[in-house]
Amino acid sequence: MDANEMESQQQKAAGEDDFRHTSTAGLNKFTLLCALLASTNSILLGYDIGVMSGAVLFIKENLKITSVQVEILVGSLNVLSLVGSLASGKTSDYIGRRYTIVLAAATFLVGALLMGFAPSFPLLLAGRIVAGIGVGYSLMIAPLYTAEISPAMKRGFLTSLPEVFIVSGILLGYIVNFSLSGLPQNINWRLMLGLAAVPAIAIGIGVTAMPESPRWLVMKGRTHEAKRVLIKVSDTVQEAEFRLSEITKAAAMDLGEATSSNHSDWRGQGVWKELLLNPSKPVCRIIIAAIGINFFMQASGNDAVIYYCPEVFKDAGIQDKRQLFGVNVIMGVAKATFVLISAVYLDRFGRRPLLLLGSIGMAVSLAVLGMGSKFLQHSETKPLWAIIVCIIAVCADVSFFSIGLGPITWVYSSEIFPLRLRAQGTGLAISVNRLVSGVMSMTFLTISEKITFGGMFFVLSGIMVVATLFFYFFLPETKNKSLEEVWALFEDKDRTGGDQRGMQMREM
16 A cells, blocks of 8 residues: 555656656747736736826926825825725636736726826826726736746746736836926826826737636636646646646645535635634745735835835936936836846746845845935035936846846745635735835825935835845745645644755755
């Protein structure tokens, strides 16, 4: 009996290795297409971040609003996106991942049109609120869907694509700002915001080419449909059958025998209770890891730095609006370059090394930016070299963010929860992300007025030091593991297993 079990395990491991080595040979084109279409949803947030950083300068002058109203306008999208993030998990468990992507694009489309045609601050704010809910949906569903259709060896690259599109959207927003800044003040910002409707429409049309997530189909008891999807996103029929077998076993264990006998009745019920009221130790570890990485992603101040970059450099001595937008374009190019580098090497080097490199780099860059800002604050001449140092420090900060926290937060959040908890658990983590982003965006200027921009950057540098320690001790490596295997990293181990896990977590 023992010999048979050992032989069975060896055959399983050999088969698993065969499929993984097959997946490293090349990337399934249909899988890449589906990942690209799903990730395109994330361009909506990126475009808003990029375009709002410039549009807000014209909105403030055209609508005669105060700095506090500017903070409310900028931060409201991020705060309200937590509503979309919280609702997206339950929604995607109920109607499926594919239709949740359509819902996200449609909601953002309505918000973009409201913003573009808003005649006053209250209606502009209403558009931001509606768009924020759409953004919340898209931030959760894009990496989740991509993770669920991706093979283990390529999941890091494919699931980091949402961040690539966020950065692409930011760069697009900067270019639109630069291009439209010469138009009359009552027209340029409306075009800047209203043009966001174009990608939203394109996403709604493009999603028709995407299949449903095979893991969601298995949870609903639709295994034949799941197999058809897996055949399309796998290199061979044998690989598809192997993946289906692993998913089916995990779903049966995860949902429980009572539920697995009638999968079609499952609508995500009981998940919030297990996540928040009665979590097991492994689930607690997962929640701490997921919420922690999402908290530090936004506590780093990246979104706020991007939103208010023109204000920062205006304070540093650059007054011309086109020059300010030019600095934004340079920063956008830096972000885009390094997020692509991270995406390409994420599956080769792993999540932890790039995450630690990025967070350490951000801590140093923010400290240099703080020193440069302090020097300029006390300098009457505003020397060019000091301004250049600050520009380089900002570009370094966003570049290190794009290497580590930017793409890896979405990858990690979507891959560590077990199947039954994945959608709503990811939604919970990303709602924390959006809440912290909103708080940072709505308080950045106010706090900076009290302690100066330099002081604010020193605070953010300190936060990144704490973040580095958190990542080192609480986030295990998930590279090359299937979604079903990742769960084992957080399970209880015996003393020996615990020691091995501790060693594994510290491997670079």
